[in-house]
Amino acid sequence: MAEDQSKTAGPDLTRGVECGAIPDGGKLLGHVGEAQVLVVRVGAEFFAVDAFCTHYHGPLADGLVADGALRCPWHHACFDLRTGEALRPPAFGPLACWSVEQRNGRIFVREQRKSAATAPRALGGAPERIVIVGGGAAGFAAAEKLRREHYQGSIVMLSDDDAPPVDRPNLSKDYLAGSAPEEWVPLQPEQFYAESGIDLRLKANVTALDPQRREVILCDGGSVPYDRLLLATGAEPVRLPISGADRPHVHALRSFSDCQAIIAAAGAARRAVVIGASFIGLEAAAALRARKIEVHVVAPEARPMERILGPEMGDFIRALHEEHGVVFHLEEKPAAIEDRQVILESGKKLDADLVILGVGVRPRTQLAEAAGLRVDRGVTVDAYLETSAPGVFAAGDIARWPDPHGGAPIRVEHWVVAERQGQTAALNMLGRRQQYAAVPFFWSQHYDVPINYVGHAENWDDLTIEGDIRAKDCLLRFNRNGRALAVASIFRDLESLKAELAMERDS
Known part of the structure; x- marks a missing residue:
């Protein structure tokens, strides 16, 4: 999804442009040497920043200027125009900034500014030890935000995964399709955690929480003490209670290792059956079609995605996939999975070398329940993402929070929501008392x-x-x-x- 930046566009900004050429709130794409630079006007001030988002290189010239910030059109990342700082995920890296000079009714973009080290905020009363249970989007975003806020205490991240935090949306999109290299998958290189003083422990199985003693208990009998705790255990794929659902050629798609196993199986597969017309299921179907595999989708609903997107969009999504060769079996359910076939309740048999389960996920709330935290279709949190146990916060797929936009408490299983909640939880573990009020956002890619x-x-x-x-x-x-x-x-x-x-x- 990267933009072609090999050719520069727009005027040479070092030669100057008329101030009047850019209206208030407007943007002008130009270049400084070989670098594409975007000039943005806010009132009488002009700012010059990278022209592409640091997430997936979205074209910021097509974005929105509001409240002194620039929002990416693709996945709604947000950047401070004055400093370039990434204010909202899914972007974490800052934009480069250039010096701007106004003279005789014209503006001139000069040299790229050195990244200014942000002044440490006063962290009086900050906890000495923060533990994060979970190595997904929320956990990563919280740890990264803590260090960006100059928190100097201990951060221990306990993940039961065997890989460092990854860009999970890529697992059902470009990486699964074979159009993204493996180096795009990690959210940060492995050395990031050591360099940032984040004690990332992989394959760490947490068996219990003790809110009274403020300890996390591990499967080996060891314990990790905390002053503040973030639960970011995420969700796990739903497994079908049918015969054959545990066969080797049947795969869920949640982790990096899940995706790698599917890619390995796809190399020898000619026919695949995707069970479930969820976003994950349909994105996986599109990715497998990119690998020239015959794909059949089995789902109980009459239209894919109708419950979320309505009937018209559901019909469009079905037609789009059918144009690319996907065969739908709607209002159908699987009854059993055999070595080379999926048998439907109607008696129909579908040949399958590979089966993908895309029937949804369930929040991993077991630790919270066993510890006595309030749970109601997710871990109940307040507006600051704190659970019923003082000092224990929750974020991501497990958190059920009071939605300021719709009124009733909600739980949302989306990547950007988890990242933004992780950041808010990080600030509140430092005592900032910031309410979580971000509007939920997600994106899906089909071909x-x-x-x-x-x-x-x-x-x-x-x-x-x-x-x-x-x-x-x-x-x-x-x-x-x-x-x-x-x-x-x-x-x-x-x-x-x-x-x-x-x-x-x-x-």
Whole structure:
């Protein structure tokens, strides 16, 4: 998904441009030498920053300027225009910044500024020991944020995975399809953790929590003390209670090792059956088609994704996959899995060298429940992401928090939500008392079609469609009582960003 940056575009900014050429809130793409640079105007001030997002190199010239920050059109990362700092995931790396000079009604972009070391904030009363249980999006984002905030205490991250934190969305998209190299998968190189003073312990199986003694108990009988604890245990794939679901050619897709096992199996596979028309299931179907494997999708619903995106988008997604050769078996359920076949309840038999389970996930709340924390379809947290046990926070797929945008408590299983919650939890473990108020966001990729979704609408009473879904140019608003709870879009990136901003300001 990287932009081609081999050729420069726009004017040579070192030669200057008229101030009037850039309106307030506007942007101008140009270059300084071989570097693409974006000039942004906010009132009478001009800023010059990298033209591409540090996440997946999204074109920031197509983004949104608001509140002194620049938002990426692709996956809604956000950067401070003054410092270049990544304010919101999924980006963590800062943008480079250039010096700007105004003279005689013109602006000139000069040399790239050295990264200014941010002044350490006062951390009076900060805990000495922070433990993070979980090595996914929320856990990584929390650890990274703690160090970026100049926290000097101990950070221990306990992960039961065998790999450091990875970019999980890539596992069902480009990496699985074979179009992204393996070096794109880790969120940071292994040395990042040692260099940052983060004690990352892989294959660390936590068996219990003791909130009274403030200890985490490990399977080997050892314990890790904490002053603040973040539970970020995530979710685990649902396993089907049918015969053959544990056969070697049947795979779930959650971890890096899951993805590697599927890729290895795909090398000799001719036919695959994907059970479940979830986002993960359908992204996996698209990735397997990119590898020239025949794919059949089995799902109980009449339309894929109808419950989340509505009937019109569901019909479009089905047609899109069918155009690429996917065969659907809707309103069907698997009854059994044999060595080379999936048998449906209707009696139909589908040949399968490879089976992918995409039937959803369940939050891993067992540790919280056993420790006596309040659990209600997830680990219950307050607006600051603190659980019912003082000093214990939860973030990511397990957290059920009071949604300031929709009213009722919600739990959301999306990557960017987990990362943003991890960052907020980090600040609150340092005593900042920052409410979590970010609008939920996720994206899905099907072949060359991206679907962006902001907000959260478990149910709605009105669905309005702007544009043409079939033409891949649309924006859908999911409304209840006249208020937009969520917006889904295809190639309406700027409108998606504006909808997110409106929801933020409406809370």
